[in-house]
Amino acid sequence: MATTGIHSPGRAKIDADTLRTDRWWLQPLGVFLALTAFVVYSAWRVFSGKYYYSAPYISLFYSPCLSTTCVEGTEPGGPISWWMLSPSLLIAWIPLTFRFSCYYYRKAYFRSFWLSPPACAVAEPHSAYSGERKLPLILNNLHRYALYLALILNVVLTLDAVLAFKTPGGKWGYLGLGTLILTANAVALWLYTLSCHSCRNITAGRITHFSKHPLRYKAWTFVSKINEHHMLYAWISLCTVVLADFYVYLLASGRISDLVFFSA
Amino acid sequence: MTYKAKFRVWRGDDESGDLQNYEVDVNEGEVVLDIVHRLQATQAPDLAVRWNCKAGKCGSCSAEVNGKPRLMCMTRMNTFTEDEVITITPMRTFPVIRDLVTDVSYNYTKARMVPAFAPPADLEPGDYRMAQVDVERSQEFRKCIECFMCNNVCHAVRDHEENKTTFSGPRFLMRIAELDMHPLDTVDRRKVAVDDHGLGYCNITKCCTEVCPEHIHITDNALIPLKERVADKRYDPIFSIASLFSRSKDTRTPAPETPKG
Incomplete structure (x- = not known):
C-alpha cells in the first residue's frame, strides 16, 4: 500500500482510495469523451483547409480568413501571402487558448484528463503535484490576454452572423437555417466570453470600493450574474461552434443545400 | 418509522x-x-x-x-x-x-500565518464607515464555520502530504481574499497569497465549493478573484504599466513578513 497522500503515516488507516459509493466516475468520463470528440473534430476541420465557405456563410474556424489561399468571397481575404498551410491555423489558436486557460475548462481537464483529482475525495494517481506554479500551466494566469483576443474574434463572428442575412448574391433580406445557426452561435459565444472570470475582474472585481465606481459596479453585477452560468455557456457555445461549422461544411461540400425561410 | x-x-x-x-x-x-x-x-x-x-x-x-x-x-x-x-x-x-x-491543528497553524486585518492607523474603531456594496463580497466569506471540510477535500494537501508546509488550503486563501477585498484594509496581500500560502497550487477543481456546508462560492468568489488580483500585480505587464498612470493609485502597503507557525 502507498504511504503518501491519504495513506500517509498518522492518518486513518483505510486501504481504499475512495469510499464513495455513487457513480463519481460518470462525470469525468463524460467530459473526457465530449472534449476528446471536440478536439478530434476541430483538428480535422482546422487542418483540412477546405469546405469552409458557402455564401453567405463562413465557418467560424476560418473567420476572419487572412490568407491569400482563402476561397473567393471570404472576408477580408488575402493579406497574408506567405502562409501555405490551412488558413484556419492563423485564427484557431485564439479560441483554443481562451478555452484552454478558461477557469471552467481548467476544472474540466484537470479532473477528466489529468485526474487531478478525478472527483472530489477520490485519490489522484500522481505522486507529486505542483499545481499552476510552473511552466506551462503558470501561463494560465494570462487568461485575460486570451480574453481580449476572443472579444475581437467575437466581433468578427457577430459580423459574420449579420452578413448571413444577405442573399448569396449580396442583397440584404435573407433568412436561412444557417443564418439562425450563426446568430445563435454568436449569442452563445458572447455569453460565454462575457461571463468569463477575467472579465469579472476587469469590470470591477479588482477594486475594493464599488461605491466609488457605480458604473463599473453595475457592469460587475451583470458579469457576476452570467458568470454563475459560465460552465453552461461553455458547453452551449462548444456545441454551437460544432453545429455552425458542420452546417457550413455540409453546405460547402455540396451534401445539402440551405433551408431558406425567406429571401429577398 | x-x-x-x-x-x-x-x-x-x-x-x-x-x-x-x-x-x-x-x-x-x-x-x-x-x-x-x-x-x-x-x-x-x-x-x-x-x-x-x-x-x-x-x-x-x-x-x-x-x-x-x-x-x-x-x-x-x-x-x-x-x-x-x-x-x-x-x-x-x-x-x-x-x-x-x-487533529486539525494544521488549520490553526495556517490561520496564524494570515496577516491580520489592518484598518488605517488614524481611524478610531467607532469611525468605521463602509457602504454595504463594498462589504457584501467579504460578508459571504464570514459565513465560514471553520469545519475545514474544504481543506480536507482539497487534493493539493489530501493527496500530497508534502504540500502542507507550503499550501494553506481554500479556507485560508478565502480569508486572504476576504481581507484583500475589504474596503478598510490597508495591506496588499497578493504577494503573501502566492509566496506564503501557495495560491498557485489551486487548480480550480472546485471540490472546496462542492463540500462547503454554508454554500459559500469559495472558488468563484474568493479563489479565482484572488488569482486574478495576483495576475494584475505579478503576471500582467500591461496592467502594471497602466496602473502607473492611473488616477486612483493603490496605496496599500505590502503585507509584513509572515510569521511561520
Missing part, C-alpha cells in the same frame, strides 16, 4: 484501525450524528466523536460519510436507502487522534 440500518464506522488511532460493522436503530427525522450518539449509548461507549451544536453552525462534527466530506449533524438519514450500508470515517487529510476525531 424505526428501522435497523447497517453502518461501518472507522475505529482506531494513529497506529492502526479498521472499519467495524454495527446495526443501529434509525428513527424518522434523524441525522447521522444521532445514530453515532445512539451507537455510543448502546454498543460502543468508547467511540470518540467531536461535536457541539448539532445545528450545522459550529463545524465540529466534520467526517466522511460514504466517502464524502459531510457534517454529520446535517446529513439526514432519509438521504440513504434503508438497505444501504453507511460508512463513516474521520476526515482523511488530517492526522487521526482516535475513531472519528482528527
Whole structure:
C-alpha cells in the first residue's frame, strides 16, 4: 500500500482510495469523451483547409480568413501571402487558448484528463503535484490576454452572423437555417466570453470600493450574474461552434443545400 | 418509522484501525450524528466523536460519510436507502487522534500565518464607515464555520502530504481574499497569497465549493478573484504599466513578513 497522500503515516488507516459509493466516475468520463470528440473534430476541420465557405456563410474556424489561399468571397481575404498551410491555423489558436486557460475548462481537464483529482475525495494517481506554479500551466494566469483576443474574434463572428442575412448574391433580406445557426452561435459565444472570470475582474472585481465606481459596479453585477452560468455557456457555445461549422461544411461540400425561410 | 440500518464506522488511532460493522436503530427525522450518539449509548461507549451544536453552525462534527466530506449533524438519514450500508470515517487529510476525531491543528497553524486585518492607523474603531456594496463580497466569506471540510477535500494537501508546509488550503486563501477585498484594509496581500500560502497550487477543481456546508462560492468568489488580483500585480505587464498612470493609485502597503507557525 502507498504511504503518501491519504495513506500517509498518522492518518486513518483505510486501504481504499475512495469510499464513495455513487457513480463519481460518470462525470469525468463524460467530459473526457465530449472534449476528446471536440478536439478530434476541430483538428480535422482546422487542418483540412477546405469546405469552409458557402455564401453567405463562413465557418467560424476560418473567420476572419487572412490568407491569400482563402476561397473567393471570404472576408477580408488575402493579406497574408506567405502562409501555405490551412488558413484556419492563423485564427484557431485564439479560441483554443481562451478555452484552454478558461477557469471552467481548467476544472474540466484537470479532473477528466489529468485526474487531478478525478472527483472530489477520490485519490489522484500522481505522486507529486505542483499545481499552476510552473511552466506551462503558470501561463494560465494570462487568461485575460486570451480574453481580449476572443472579444475581437467575437466581433468578427457577430459580423459574420449579420452578413448571413444577405442573399448569396449580396442583397440584404435573407433568412436561412444557417443564418439562425450563426446568430445563435454568436449569442452563445458572447455569453460565454462575457461571463468569463477575467472579465469579472476587469469590470470591477479588482477594486475594493464599488461605491466609488457605480458604473463599473453595475457592469460587475451583470458579469457576476452570467458568470454563475459560465460552465453552461461553455458547453452551449462548444456545441454551437460544432453545429455552425458542420452546417457550413455540409453546405460547402455540396451534401445539402440551405433551408431558406425567406429571401429577398 | 424505526428501522435497523447497517453502518461501518472507522475505529482506531494513529497506529492502526479498521472499519467495524454495527446495526443501529434509525428513527424518522434523524441525522447521522444521532445514530453515532445512539451507537455510543448502546454498543460502543468508547467511540470518540467531536461535536457541539448539532445545528450545522459550529463545524465540529466534520467526517466522511460514504466517502464524502459531510457534517454529520446535517446529513439526514432519509438521504440513504434503508438497505444501504453507511460508512463513516474521520476526515482523511488530517492526522487521526482516535475513531472519528482528527487533529486539525494544521488549520490553526495556517490561520496564524494570515496577516491580520489592518484598518488605517488614524481611524478610531467607532469611525468605521463602509457602504454595504463594498462589504457584501467579504460578508459571504464570514459565513465560514471553520469545519475545514474544504481543506480536507482539497487534493493539493489530501493527496500530497508534502504540500502542507507550503499550501494553506481554500479556507485560508478565502480569508486572504476576504481581507484583500475589504474596503478598510490597508495591506496588499497578493504577494503573501502566492509566496506564503501557495495560491498557485489551486487548480480550480472546485471540490472546496462542492463540500462547503454554508454554500459559500469559495472558488468563484474568493479563489479565482484572488488569482486574478495576483495576475494584475505579478503576471500582467500591461496592467502594471497602466496602473502607473492611473488616477486612483493603490496605496496599500505590502503585507509584513509572515510569521511561520
